[in-house]
Structures are given as structure tokens and as C-alpha cells.
Amino acid sequence: MRKATMKTKIHTLAALAGLAAGVAAVSSTTEASAQEIQISGPLAGASAVRRIRLHREGRFDVAPTATFTLLDEFRRNILFGARLNYHFTDWFGAGLWAAGGISYNTGLGDELQSKAVDGRNCSENPNTLACKRTAVNLCRGPNCLGDKQLGSIVWMIAPQATFVPFRGKFSVFGKAFMDADISLFAGPAIVGLRERVDCVKGTCAPSSTNPDPFSTASRIAPTATFGLGFNFYPTNNVSFGAEFRATPLAWNTSGFDVAGPNGSGADDALDSNDRSFHFNPMVSVFASVQLPTDIKVSD
Amino acid sequence: MRKNQAGVGLSIALALMIAPLESFAQPKKGAATSKAAAAAAAEPDVEAPEGETPSGEGDAAAADGGEAGGEAGSLDELCKIDPENCVKVDMDAASKRDIDSDMYAVQQIWALRTNRFEINPYFGLTMNDQFVAHNGPGLGLNYYLMHWLAAGVNGNVYAGLNSQSDFNFQTSRAARIGQPITEYQWNVNANATFVPAYGKFAAFSNFIFHYDFYVTLGGGAISTRPIAVVDPDNRTFAFSVKPTFGAALGMRIFFTRYLAAMLEVRDYVFWEDLENPSISSGLNSVGKPLAQDPTTWLAPESSFTNNVQAQLGLSVFLPFSWSYQKAK
Numbered sequence: 001m002r003k004a005t006m007k008t009k010i011h012t013l014a015a016l017a018g019l020a021a022g023v024a025a026v027s028s029t030t031e032a033s034a035q036e037i038q039i040s041g042p043l044a045g046a047s048a049v050r051r052i053r054l055h056r057e058g059r060f061d062v063a064p065t066a067t068f069t070l071l072d073e074f075r076r077n078i079l080f081g082a083r084l085n086y087h088f089t090d091w092f093g094a095g096l097w098a099a100g101g102i103s104y105n106t107g108l109g110d111e112l113q114s115k116a117v118d119g120r121n122c123s124e125n126p127n128t129l130a131c132k133r134t135a136v137n138l139c140r141g142p143n144c145l146g147d148k149q150l151g152s153i154v155w156m157i158a159p160q161a162t163f164v165p166f167r168g169k170f171s172v173f174g175k176a177f178m179d180a181d182i183s184l185f186a187g188p189a190i191v192g193l194r195e196r197v198d199c200v201k202g203t204c205a206p207s208s209t210n211p212d213p214f215s216t217a218s219r220i221a222p223t224a225t226f227g228l229g230f231n232f233y234p235t236n237n238v239s240f241g242a243e244f245r246a247t248p249l250a251w252n253t254s255g256f257d258v259a260g261p262n263g264s265g266a267d268d269a270l271d272s273n274d275r276s277f278h279f280n281p282m283v284s285v286f287a288s289v290q291l292p293t294d295i296k297v298s299d
Numbered sequence: 300m301r302k303n304q305a306g307v308g309l310s311i312a313l314a315l316m317i318a319p320l321e322s323f324a325q326p327k328k329g330a331a332t333s334k335a336a337a338a339a340a341a342e343p344d345v346e347a348p349e350g351e352t353p354s355g356e357g358d359a360a361a362a363d364g365g366e367a368g369g370e371a372g373s374l375d376e377l378c379k380i381d382p383e384n385c386v387k388v389d390m391d392a393a394s395k396r397d398i399d400s401d402m403y404a405v406q407q408i409w410a411l412r413t414n415r416f417e418i419n420p421y422f423g424l425t426m427n428d429q430f431v432a433h434n435g436p437g438l439g440l441n442y443y444l445m446h447w448l449a450a451g452v453n454g455n456v457y458a459g460l461n462s463q464s465d466f467n468f469q470t471s472r473a474a475r476i477g478q479p480i481t482e483y484q485w486n487v488n489a490n491a492t493f494v495p496a497y498g499k500f501a502a503f504s505n506f507i508f509h510y511d512f513y514v515t516l517g518g519g520a521i522s523t524r525p526i527a528v529v530d531p532d533n534r535t536f537a538f539s540v541k542p543t544f545g546a547a548l549g550m551r552i553f554f555t556r557y558l559a560a561m562l563e564v565r566d567y568v569f570w571e572d573l574e575n576p577s578i579s580s581g582l583n584s585v586g587k588p589l590a591q592d593p594t595t596w597l598a599p600e601s602s603f604t605n606n607v608q609a610q611l612g613l614s615v616f617l618p619f620s621w622s623y624q625k626a627k
Binding site: 052071073091108112115116130133134137138165166167168169170171172173180181182254256257258266 | 426427429447466469470472473474475476495496497498499500501502503507510
């Protein structure tokens with residue numbers, strides 16, 4: 001009988017020990033919050049985020065893009081293209097973006113055509129002071145600025161590495177939720193430009209031997225590109241977003257003679273001295289498909 | 300026999316440890332579970348220990364397993380084990396209160412804005428005027444009537460900071476055209492701010508920060524004047540005030556519950572008076588040259604102007620801390 005009572009006590013003590021351990025485990029987890037990793041306790045050293053849908057890891061990302069140049073001086077460019085990335089991890093990928101498109105005059109370009117070219121009509125009045133002073137810098141004829149003088153970006157190819165340091169989610173009015181991330185990308189770029197053709201002093205202005213020396217030509221400029229992307233994932237396979245990109249490059253957007261060698265002033269010649277440095281900011285909008293369709297989830 | 304006894308104890312311990320941890324990791328359950336959780340989450344008057352800052356949770360944590368549902372017996376035992384973190388709930392009184400069955404998708408928002416003031420110093424950079432940069436400091440003050448709606452004012456000071464660009468000089472020289480340019484003195488606006496979207500990001504799966512997007516609509520006044528470029532010998536302009544209106548799109552990233560970095564793109568729209576591109580010739584009725592008559596200095600029509608600024612600054616929310624009405 002005593003033995004039986006003793007056994008019961010031991011069972012009770014073991015059960016209480018288990019209960020105490022369980023209660024201790026439960027009570028220690030109640031303080032955890034998403035913002036603060038506990039210094040001590042079972043979550044110490046644990047990842048701040050778990051069970052993340054890995055939208056990028058081991059997947060291709062195929063996205064048609066529409067790109068709009070910003071802060072344009074005389075010509076605005078719209079480039080249509082595509083981006084193809086492969087993501088080795090959820091935070092690192094590599095790929096290619098390529099685009100080409102159209103350009104048109106900005107308000108300033110149109111105003112210049114209207115007032116300084118069409119208004120002066122230098123083809124008919126070549127000896128007025130304004131026409132003589134602008135003979136090197138302004139073409140003559142309807143729509144000549146856009147057709148024969150102003151510079152534009154015609155195409156771009158950019159192999160680029162993509163880093164995704166920020167990953168999270170997004171709520172609209174506390175009702176609709178989407179996964180989201182912020183990506184950074186950088187890489188070399190090859191830019192196809194259209195610029196006014198170079199000319200040496202004495203050949204840049206209209207003359208009896210060459211009444212129309214204004215024309216544009218293609219130039220390929222190697223440079224670098226970098227930027228920032230906002231990506232939203234309404235489903236496991238489809239995303240959309242926008243990228244802000246800069247492509248630093250020196251080029252002549254106006255077709256004007258503005259400088260000579262060694263920083264001197266205008267020299268009545270068109271050459272690389274007349275190019276000025278631009279960051280060439282542009283924004284791309286895209287819809288993207290992630291392949292394969294299966295998505296991994298982190299621990 | 301002893302092995303069996305130890306096994307029983309360990310099994311119970313394991314069961315108790317696994318059961319709650321498993322429930323925390325569950326994905327969202329159906330309506331039945333949510334209702335039960337809602338009843339628990341609607342528990343009123345649960346106060347954090349004195350001096351403790353509120354700890355928020357951006358997710359529907361309660362919906363994930365009903366962690367907010369406590370039983371009196373369990374609470375008593377927990378309080379004995381850890382009195383400092385004891386949550387004091389009068390279960391009898393609480394059980395008699397009406398239950399708000401609404402379940403919020405996001406509870407205890409980490410950086411709650413309701414009934415808080417926002418002080419927002421920033422610096423504005425011109426984005427769309429290639430001829431003159433109108434950069435300058437600004438200050439915004441907002442009061443959040445609701446988490447997603449604020450009323451407030453902001454103002455910018457441009458005086459002394461307008462700067463003409465090289466592009467202006469090069470274009471004027473090369474094409475021999477005088478582009479009408481202006482300088483700004485100040486502007487003030489009354490605003491309504493809407494915050495429709497917010498979220499959180501994990502940086503390298505480690506550091507978590509919260510952010511929101513907002514839209515601002517507003518109107519006010521701006522003081523500007525033309526800079527004389529066509530006939531600077533005769534023309535000098537005084538500042539004049541014009542009505543302005545516009546909209547902004549912005550983003551805030553919270554470092555703490557009361558401090559955030561902000562970036563906003565704002566378009567201030569107004570009708571601008573520009574310099575007359577032509578110089579009047581002849582004399583007026585009193586024999587004075589028309590070129591010196593101020594009534595001939597302005598262009599006959601006002602110009603619709605968009606002053607687009609990038610505004611980068613900080614947001615400080617007051618008061619620094621608050622109490623949540625409902626438990627998680």
C-alpha cells in the first residue's frame with residue numbers, strides 16, 4: 001500500500017515537473033514580438049522573420065518594361081523592352097535589361113523650334129543678327145531640331161546584378177495585403193545615342209557649298225547603370241512594380257556648340273567638348289512573371 | 300519503472316511545450332477560429348505594466364491561434380511563476396462586457412498615428428525647372444484625426460536660395476533667346492493627408508522597419524516674381540502673392556515609433572506672371588518711355604506653372620508613446 005502511494009507520488013511529481021517545464025516554456029514565449037528579438041529565451045538568436053515566401057530564390061523573372069526618361073531638356077524618350085533575371089538566392093540575382101524606343105520634343109524643344117527657328121526663318125533672312133549669331137547652333141527648316149539636331153537615347157542594353165536587401169509586406173487600408181520587396185541593381189550599360197554630327201570650325205554653319213550642315217548620327221556609349229526597384233507580389237507567380245534608374249553619361253542633348261578645348265568657350269566646332277554630363281534618370285514600370293511557378297517557403 | 304516515470308513526465312512536458320508553439324505557427328484559420336480569437340482579442344482594459352513602452356504587433360497574431368485567450372487558472376499559475384509580467388484581468392467583469400466581434404486584419408499597429416501630431420522639417424529640391432533651382436527648407440505640421448487621415452499646414456522658404464543654372468546661360472547664348480525665369484520667396488499651404496497603405500520590411504531577414512505611403516492634397520499661397528532677362532536695365536519686379544494648390548505622394552520609413560525619415564514628391568501648381576518678352580517702344584501720355592512703364596513689363600497672360608519638388612526630411616510624432624485600447 002505504501003509502495004503504491006509512493007509510486008503515485010513519484011508519478012505526480014514527474015507530471016508536475018513536466019507541467020512546470022511546459023508552463024515555463026509557454027510563459028517565456030508570450031513576450032515575443034515581431035519588432036523585438038528577445039535577448040534571452042527560446043527566440044534568442046532566432047531569425048526576425050520566418051516562413052517567408054521566397055519569390056525570387058531559384059526562379060527566373062521575366063518582365064516586359066516601359067521606360068520613361070525624366071528631367072529631359074529637349075527630347076523625351078520612351079523605351080520599350082524586357083528584363084530577364086535569374087535569382088540564385090532570394091537576395092541576389094543576375095540578368096539583362098534591354099530596351100529601345102521613340103523620342104519626341106519636350107516643351108522647351110517645341111518652343112525653341114517655334115520661336116528661334118520657325119519665327120526667325122533664317123533660310124529666308126540669313127543676314128539678320130540673330131541668324132548670323134546662331135548659324136552654328138540652330139538648324140533651319142520645319143521640325144529640323146527634332147529631325148537633324150537634338151540628341152536622344154535610342155536603345156540601351158544593361159547586364160546587371162540585383163540585390164534585394166529589403167523584404168516585407170504591404171497593406172492597403174488594413175484590408176488587402178501583398179508581399180513586397182525593394183531591390184537595388186547595378187551593372188555596365190551600352191547606350192545607343194543619336195547626336196548631332198561633329199564638325200570642325202568653318203563647316204558647322206550653312207554656307208554656299210554646304211547649305212545644310214545639320215544632321216545626326218548614331219553613337220554607342222559604354223557606361224554604367226544603377227537604380228532602385230519597388231516590387232509587389234499579388235500572387236506567387238506574378239509581380240508588378242517600378243524601377244528608378246540612373247545612367248551617368250556625357251552627351252550633347254542640344255546640338256549646340258557650348259565649349260572648346262581645355263574648358264574654353266564656344267569655338268564654332270562640334271565635338272566631344274560640347275558634351276555635358278547627365279545622370280539620365282528614368283523610371284520603368286513593369287509586370288513580371290516568376291518561373292517556375294512553384295514557390296519555396298523559408299524555415 | 301523509474302524509466303517509465305521519467306517518460307511520463309517528459310511526455311507531458313513535451314506535449315505542453317509543443318501544443319502552444321504549434322498553435323503560434325499555424326496559418327490563419329477559418330471564421331470559427333477567428334471568432335473565438337476575436338472574442339479573446341476584444342478583451343478590454345488590459346494594461347501594460349507601468350513604465351513599459353507599448354509593444355505592437357503588425358500582424359493578426361491573435362487570429363493565428365488565439366494567443367490572447369487566457370484562462371483564469373492558467374493566469375494565476377503564470378502570475379505565481381512570473382509576477383513581474385503578470386497580466387491582471389478581472390475575468391468575471393470582463394466576461395460580462397459586450398464583445399466587439401469585429402476582427403481587424405492588422406492589430407496594434409507599431410507606429411500608430413491616431414490623435415498624434417507630426418512635426419516634419421524637410422528640404423525641398425526643384426525637380427522640373429532646368430533654368431532656376433528653387434531649393435529651400437520647409438516645415439510641415441499635421442494632426443492625425445485618424446490613423447489614415449491628417450489635417451495640417453506646411454510652408455517653404457526659398458528667399459535667397461534661388462539659383463540660375465548653367466543650362467540657362469548656355470541655351471540663352473547659343474540660341475539667342477531670353478527664357479522668362481522667376482524666383483520664389485515663400486509658400487504656405489493647408490493640407491489633408493491620407494495614408495492608405497503601410498507595411499513592414501525586413502532588411503536581410505534581420506532588422507525590421509515599418510513604412511507607409513501617403514497622399515497629400517492642399518492649397519495656399521506662393522510669393523514669386525520674374526527675374527528681368529529681356530530688359531534688365533529698365534525692369535525690376537516686386538514679389539506678389541498668388542493662390543496655389545497641388546498634390547503630393549510620399550513615403551515614410553519609421554526608425555522608432557515616433558521618428559521617421561520621409562521622402563515626398565509634391566507639385567505646387569499656380570498661375571505665374573512672367574516677364575514680357577517684348578519691349579514697348581515710344582512714349583506714354585506724360586512723355587516717359589513706355590519701356591520704363593511697369594504696366595508694360597509683364598506678359599499679357601499668366602503662365603500655368605508646375606513647381607515639382609522632392610522634399611526629404613524627418614517626421615517626429617508627438618506624443619512619443621501611447622496605450623493601445625485593445626490587447627493583441
